[in-house]
Amino acid sequence: MAVREAIVNLLAKAGLATDRPSRSLMVDLIHDNLGFPLTLSEHATGRDQLIDVVNACARADGGMRALDHSVRMLRPGSPESELLHRLVHEPRMHDLLPDSELLWLRSVLSGFTPPRLSALVRRSASPAVCPAGEPGDAWEAFCSLTELNTPAHGLPPALAFVELIAAKCARPLGDELREWNTWQARRVQGEGRLRELRTARTPADGCGELRLHLVIMVEVDGIDPDRHVVSHWRQEDPQEWPPARGGMATIRGDELENHVGRLIVDAEREWSEYREEVALEFVLPRALVNLPVHRWCKEHETGDPRPLFLDYPIVIRSLERMFSRQWHRAWRRRWEALLGNPSAERVYYCRPQDTAERHRLDAILSDGRWLVMVLAAPPPERPRPGGDELATGLRTGIPVLLWHPDASAEVLRGAVAWLLDGGGLGDLPARTQDSRRAAFGEESPPADFQACRDLVILWDDPSRLIFLDDGPYLPNATREDADERGKAC
Structure with missing residues (x-):
């Protein structure tokens, strides 16, 4: 009704309420454009007649477009005809x-x-x-x-x-x-x-509280494997997703930790007036999932770098799964199940024999009760067709995958069980952060604490996808390259 009212006001402003001959010509043009006559009534005032015409056009298929065309013929180039065209095709609030x-x-x-x-x-x-x-x-x-x-x-x-x-x-x-x-x-x-x-005032990440996220994506450079392309997304409102992309930089491998530390410090400056908790997420391709991001530090320029895990829960996410939309339906179903029933009984611990036969692990994980998978070993850079733990977990939609760079299967199982004891799966990243900090207070930390310090958590929330193309960017986003080689790329 608001659009119709605005159109009637425009037609009246264009003189069609008082100019009866022009109004009759407008109706004739509408009929010609439609190919059939509208059913109209006679009214005492010109404005009432316009209301009848506009209502009849709104009810007829193609009627509003016919009205727009007739007014553009009657009042070509006038402000009223231009505004009417916009109201018909793309109404705006003002x-x-x-x-x-x-x-x-x-x-x-x-x-x-x-x-x-x-x-x-x-x-x-x-x-x-x-x-x-x-x-x-x-x-x-x-x-x-x-x-x-x-x-x-x-x-x-x-x-x-x-x-x-x-x-x-x-x-x-x-x-x-x-x-x-x-x-x-x-x-x-x-x-x-x-x-x-x-x-809609509930947390978006299923953790029971609102968090701000800094998402950092690291890719291997397409020309020089010793360089990495780093992008980031900084959330400025815990209920806004996705945030705008913050920029890109091409970084040498030995400078990667320092560059990430500077991104985090920059984010903290922007968040200086916020009170929400913050989480770090690293979106990584298969070849980089074993980067020790959980051991990285910030504020290197001070001479006393501070470990990231002291201040943030740290998880990684799969770049391949972000791109592979054919995996997303299964991924979303398992994530919803995780939010609904985050029980420790829904964790599957992989065994070496699970990959001995082609697609055996696929068959095991097809059971919808499994929501978390603990890998028997760190994933290699390249998948093993038909028997790869990481690839199978991603394809079957498992949202949480865990592994350790060197702990035995027995120690790893004990560490995961200890983390989940009494708390379930929902706060696993935060509980892991607590265990890493607590390990520093132990003169001789138990094996569970030691294993948790290097536990890798792939924690993938499908409701928080990010833009993987070139935009949108923040207004002050920059693209950085260490030399002209990046421009040639």
Whole structure:
């Protein structure tokens, strides 16, 4: 109804409410474009007649496009015809709200700058279409979002933004904004999505609390195997996913740890006013899954590097699985099962004989009860066709895979059982971090503690995929290369 009202106002502004001959010509043009006449009634006023025409066009298949074409013929190049075209094909919020509503909202939002304003804009718009530039206040942010098209779910990004802003306001102003937003969502038929937005206040990672994530992807350079291409995604809102890509750099292997440390320090500077917990994730290809990222440090330039595990849970993720959409259905099913029943009884411990016969392990893992797999040995750089533990786990959708660089099967099984005792699977990364820190307080740490210090956790949440193409990037993202060889690539 809001679009129809705006179109009627435009037609009246173009003079078609008072100019009866032009209005009759418009109706004739509509009929010619449709190929059949509309059923219209006679009305006492020109505006009432326009309402009847617009409603009839809205009910007819192709009617609104016929109306658009007729007005462009009657008023070519006029502001009214251009705005009508946009309303018919891509309605935007500022075209639908009456001036009185905008004046009230402006009086509320002007000069108001809540914390993380840019993050609220990104969450409203999605990173792929987020307006460029930093908004000065909430009103400027709202105006920039009104330029974006309404998505398929029916709630314009500008109204999603008002809802997020309302949550930042104390009563009674927050209640007034929500009431205003309810009415506007009803006008544009976006009430369903607004209800979803109001109830979607649960953690996105299934861990019981909101976290910020820094995701660092490392790939082997396609030309020089001694170099690595590093990308990163820094989350600025625990409920926003995916964040924008932060940039790319080509790094020599011996500089990789230092570069990652600088990325983490930069992220901490940006997070200086946040209170949420932070998790580190390394997206790695098969050839790099044995990088000892759990032993890396930050702040090397101080001369006293600090181990990452003291401050963050550290997990790796599979780059191959990110790319392989044919594996995602099984992956999502197992992850949902893990969130629903994170029992230690759903861990499968691989044995050497599982890979002795081709596809034996595939058959074992086809049983949906298995959600976690402990590998019998670290995965080699190249898979073994028909009998590879890592490849089989990824293809069958196992979301959590564990291994150790050198511990025996017996010690590893004891360490995993100790980690899961009484806590289940849901907080495995955090419990592993606790065990690594606790090992420093033991003069002679038990074997379980020692094994946990080097335990590798592939913890793959399919609800948090990342962009693997060249965008979108943060506004200040950079591409770095150590020399001109990167440009030749």
